[in-house]
Amino acid sequence: MSHISYATTTNIDALYQQHCASxxxxxxLGGMGPALLPENLxxxxxxxxINVIANGRAATQMPAFANKISAxxxxxxxxxxxxxxxxxxxxxxxxxxxxxxxxFKPGSLGDKPVFKADMLNLFIVVELGxxxxxxxxxxxxxxxxxxxxxxxxxxxxxxxxxxRYVYFASRDGxxxxxxxxxxxxxxxxxxxxxxxxxxxxxxxxxxxxxxxxPHNLVVLDAENLKPIKVIPVKDMxxxxxxxxxxxxxxxxxxFIAALKDIPEVWEIYYNDKHDKNIEDxxxxxxxxxxxxxxxxxxxxxxxxxxxxxxxRNNKNGQVIDLNLGHKVADLELTGxxxxxxxxxxxxxxxxxxxxxxxxKSEISIIDMTTWKTIKKIKTLGPGFFMRSHENSRYAWADxxxxxxxxxxxxxxxxxxxxxxxxxPSPGKNAAHVEFDRYGKHVLLSVWDMDGELIIYDAxxxxxxxxxxxxxxxxxxxxxxxxxxxxxxxx
Ligand code: HEC
Numbered sequence: 001m002s003h004i005s006y007a008t009t010t011n012i013d014a015l016y017q018q019h020c021a022s023x024x025x026x027x028x029l030g031g032m033g034p035a036l037l038p039e040n041l042x043x044x045x046x047x048x049x050i051n052v053i054a055n056g057r058a059a060t061q062m063p064a065f066a067n068k069i070s071a072x073x074x075x076x077x078x079x080x081x082x083x084x085x086x087x088x089x090x091x092x093x094x095x096x097x098x099x100x101x102x103x104f105k106p107g108s109l110g111d112k113p114v115f116k117a118d119m120l121n122l123f124i125v126v127e128l129g130x131x132x133x134x135x136x137x138x139x140x141x142x143x144x145x146x147x148x149x150x151x152x153x154x155x156x157x158x159x160x161x162x163x164r165y166v167y168f169a170s171r172d173g174x175x176x177x178x179x180x181x182x183x184x185x186x187x188x189x190x191x192x193x194x195x196x197x198x199x200x201x202x203x204x205x206x207x208x209x210x211x212x213x214p215h216n217l218v219v220l221d222a223e224n225l226k227p228i229k230v231i232p233v234k235d236m237x238x239x240x241x242x243x244x245x246x247x248x249x250x251x252x253x254x255f256i257a258a259l260k261d262i263p264e265v266w267e268i269y270y271n272d273k274h275d276k277n278i279e280d281x282x283x284x285x286x287x288x289x290x291x292x293x294x295x296x297x298x299x300x301x302x303x304x305x306x307x308x309x310x311x312r313n314n315k316n317g318q319v320i321d322l323n324l325g326h327k328v329a330d331l332e333l334t335g336x337x338x339x340x341x342x343x344x345x346x347x348x349x350x351x352x353x354x355x356x357x358x359x360k361s362e363i364s365i366i367d368m369t370t371w372k373t374i375k376k377i378k379t380l381g382p383g384f385f386m387r388s389h390e391n392s393r394y395a396w397a398d399x400x401x402x403x404x405x406x407x408x409x410x411x412x413x414x415x416x417x418x419x420x421x422x423x424p425s426p427g428k429n430a431a432h433v434e435f436d437r438y439g440k441h442v443l444l445s446v447w448d449m450d451g452e453l454i455i456y457d458a459x460x461x462x463x464x465x466x467x468x469x470x471x472x473x474x475x476x477x478x479x480x481x482x483x484x485x486x487x488x489x490x
Pocket of ligand 1: 077
């Protein structure tokens with residue numbers, strides 16, 4: 001290690017500003033990376049924090065600093081980020097209200113699309129490279145419009161149930177509502193300081209935002225994004241928590257929120273037609289489901305009865321029955337599954353789920369009746385996203401990490417075997433696919449500043465077209481998302 005020259009800075013604040021501020025914010029309140037405050041680091045022991053800073057964190061943008069910063073300075077940086085700020089800016093109801101930006105009053109724009117296309121076969125493609133999104137015609141694969149988004153979008157954009165509007169959340173708390181018919185951002189509001197993601201209710205009336213900072217959930221009116229309610233996230237003893245993720249469970253008329261720092265999952269009802277057992281029938285009442293383990297990211301089964309999530313330190317998975325209100329099974333998942341991107345399908349008469357693993361070169365296939373792993377499909381490297389469609393016999397899985405990140409596997413859903421491996425752009429990361437509404441075409445991202453969107457015929461697996469894009473990450477088909485296709489996340 002003698003030939004490595006370290007920064008000689010002794011001033012820890014300067015060291016932080018030099019190496020960390022660009023992602024975690026000058027004042028540690030978060031930016032592209034999460035806020036670094038003792039309030040938000042409760043689950044991370046200092047030893048682990050040293051490891052994260054020295055070696056980075058797999059599957060995230062957190063880089064390794066062992067070659068740039070000495071062990072002693074890393075230790076000092078850890079002490080620094082565990083020191084409380086003298087003052088954390090308040091971001092409550094008043095601050096949220098004051099941030100409201102109405103670009104176009106609801107009702108002031110026309111109700112007819114200003115362009116011609118199948119409005120349900122459109123895609124929004126997020127281009128992280130330069131903070132833009134492209135609206136794409138899913139029949140002709142021609143871009144319709146490219147527009148600027150807020151800085152560093154986080155979590156998938158979500159559509160209104162009719163598919164006309166799309167809602168975006170950025171890491172720094174901005175929520176934007178975009179009118180696809182008129183190609184305009186209509187309203188925006190800053191709902192938090194450091195935000196995880198958002199969900200749109202099944203009735204299209206409300207938006208729920210999950211925050212890392214402050215520790216709360218914010219309910220917005222979906223029409224104009226006016227704040228309706230700020231829900232502090234705390235357990236019965238007053239211990240507060242970040243929100244790991246929020247999703248909508250439309251058949252249950254509820255939102256589900258996973259919490260990062262307390263072992264509970266919350267069901268939040270957005271209308272009155274719910275569970276008779278709940279006494280408080282006011283909107284947005286909370287049902288606390290106590291767990292014996294933390295729940296990080298998760299996915300639903302197609303009936304929205306079960307959630308399959310990762311547990312403590314991501315060592316195992318857990319299955320929670322939302323009707324019973326407790327855990328019903330453990331999942332054998334040791335490779336850090338990326339559950340939020342897993343998918344389900346019928347295999348030999350039973351439902352199975354497939355999940356890529358961030359730390360293992362295999363895809364786990366789990367029988368959803370017994371919750372046992374029935375197969376591990378070996379891959380060329382750890383993966384991040386899997387996708388399929390009801391009308392396709394194939395499931396697509398990327399190799400997101402390691403030397404083979406240029407590869408994408410295509411799996412036959414009937415044999416659970418890899419039938420083809422594509423390497424569409426040698427040396428560049430090929431990642432995240434999404435099907436069109438009919439399951440006839442597949443869109444694949446070459447996740448690079450000098451990237452592309454590649455369109456394939458979903459049956460012949462032949463390439464049809466390439467469109468240049470700036471680090472295209474997720475793409476979201478209106479029909480598949482609003483109809484909760486089992487081949488994608490929702
Ligand atoms: C290029 C952007 C980037 C830079 C630069 C960066 N980080 Fe990070 N960091 C991230 C992201 C993104 C995460 C969140 C990873 C995740 O999702 O688990 C993270 C996570 C962390 C975590 C773990 C937080 C937790 O709650 O588990 C710590 C600690 C951390 N960073 C410290 C630092 C320090 C100290 C520096 C400077 C030496 C630094 N980071 C520089 C992007 C960055």
